[in-house]
Amino acid sequence: MAYQRRVLDDELDLLLGVLPAVAIDGAKAVGKTSTAQERARSVVQLDMRAVREAVSADPSAILVRQRPLLIDEWQKAPDVWDVVRRAVDEDRSPGQFLFTGSASPQPGATAHTGAGRITRLRMRPLAFTERGLIAPTVSLERLLSGAGEPVEGHSELGLVDYVAEIMASGFPGLRGLPDRLLRGELDSYLHNAVDRDIPDQGLAVRKPAVLLDWLRAYAAASSGTASYTEILDASTAGLTDKPARSTTTAYRDALMQLWLLDPLPAWAPLGQEFTRLGQTPSHHLADPALAARLLGLTRQSLLDGGGTPLGPQEGTLLGRLFESLVTLSVRVLAQRAEAEVTHLRTRNGDHEVDLMVSDPSGQVLAIEVKLSGSISDRDVRHLNWLTNTYRGRILDRIVINTGPIAYRRADGIAVVPLALLGP
Template sequence: MIERQLAPTLRRLAKSFPVLAITGPRQSGKTTLARHLFPDKPYVSLEDPTERAFAVEDPRGFLSRFTQGAIFDEAQRWPDLFSYLQGMVDEDRSPGRFVLTGSQQFGLMAGVTQSLAGRVAMCRLLPLSAAEMAGVGNGQSALDDVLWRGAYPALNIGSPTEPVDWFASYITTYLERDVRQVLQVQDLATFQRFVRLCAGRTGQLLNLSALASEAGITHTTARAWLSVLESSDVLFLLTPYHRNFGKRLVKSPKLYFVDTGLACWLLGIRHSEQLSLHPARGALFENWVVSEFLKRRTNLGQAPDLHFWRDNNGLEADLVYETGTGLLQTVEIKSGQTPTSDYVRAGQRSASMAADEACIPLLIYGGDMSALRNGVQLLSWRMLARKD
């Protein structure tokens, strides 16, 4: 069992809130982490039909076994749980009493907002970060292998499964379980084609109308399907930074996958060697870097607050976020191994839009050297594995 970076956040929140809720994509390690951090709590999987039937038929009898607390896995499978927990927590607000996990963020959120508002701390566990990967001995892997394999625990810990086999099963399970439960999609082939088309737009501005047209579905359906993919932590949208600095800005979000391994599989990349000449390699590397920043924030229990910036003249920063000092940190992302002068100029331009409000710009690239060059901090992709 490796130490997940979310663990200190969960321990801290367990001292203040009576209920902890851990969301995230399927197979990101939520159950393993919850049972590791709270080994003394009874564990109940609401995927178990026997337990779920007991809960539905005799809810009070079911919960009477857990007056001191418990871990309820896949809590959204029994929606009435949240209302019953509200009463139990109001009678005894001992911190860290109940732990809920669920891979359908929308299912958990509906129950929390209706019944447990103010009583629950929400946390999000994504696949392994670069620092966690280094902790299991994968810190020296080649970049293409990191992008292709992805960061799900099953592919990196113990006796790893082959990504080609694992992702095929993962997609089938996701489609059959989550999508049918939530959207009641009849034509799964069309939905799978929609997901593949999303993978082909990794790192691009989202044009929902064009995406819907290519998938052969309505704009409304495309929006609903995209919402499910977001809520299930399959993909996420990076929104443009809201300040215009006197420029006309692009207002569409950019589309990224939570895990580059899944994006690679959807793109038909079956071996890491295919990536070296693949036209999507640069976009996948950008996706990987952005997702690492997202993981760092969520593991600290912080709101993501990550953005990009682009004006109508093409001036852009791949990633923008506000620092604690009120300045803006811009990040330019390049997949090449050699930091050329063009890279440095791109880094300089990324910070020019904010002028005196910008920090020293970062340029994260696919090589191994880190140095300050002409006012731009070059940072090797391997530096994202640092724990600080």
């Protein structure tokens, strides 16, 4: 099959045109290797035992291979990182090396971070615009310009289609699979993480079922700010022999190293306008399809309001997982625009903004996510509060929803169906 370009490809082409080495990080199956192979003349596949043993015996031998050289799953033989770092110190020619990694290496596994020599990019599962369902008409990058860009476009997709995309997964290799096979692949992905990937990170999982229960509780907290204590309590309800907090913290850290958890940090602006902001991240798995599978949800049960969300936010699990899909998509687009994505919630929960997309100067594109085809004044009250509080620093305000039409309201707030949002 022909390679389908990703949003990250433009960024990668730009960097490889001027830099000697780029590392692509991200969870397994997001498409890192396929993207890197498009640019490589030779490949070292370190997930193959025989190759890994040979490279570990003499890491510097990789330098005789043709370049651009792709070093796939480099964290399995981390000495190659320092070999490349020294090589680019001697030769700064652009586009020589590509790394891909599905896990962060253990602390101390490399002698140097690579800062200044090896630039790192994050790859996530497919953003909605990358799934090829409809051509986008609204550019996130232009919204970030603060010029009040016209917003227009029509989408034929509705709620049922968005539910289908939550369930279908953004892992490229799983797209188009029959439902039963897709469920099996998602189950295998989760069990392999628990049974193989976490032990590869040096952590023994003595009770895999306990870890899977913790992941289920985390999935129920998707797009919410439940404390880790609440997640632990929900995952061990009814157990007399509860795991120690240190054990579940170690599990959480290992899942973070695998990029299986993708929490969204809390917004922390400079200045005195905000003194009561919460600092808890909002919780997201790498792909909302994993959350749906952990919770045993189906398309119909989501549409019927099934499942019980965890955390202080109101709403249904469908609303939470739609927000997670939007968050994934906005993060992919924002990275290309060199913007940072966070969320805002005051400590007492009286105000919250789902996504705060900040440019390097600290100005903000504020985004609310609504599982609705139409938007009321009540739906934009937090955006109006933010505008009045953070005067002069708001680039634009938008509501991302499931409706058919992109437009600007009379108050200037843009309403954009997720399907129409692109780079």
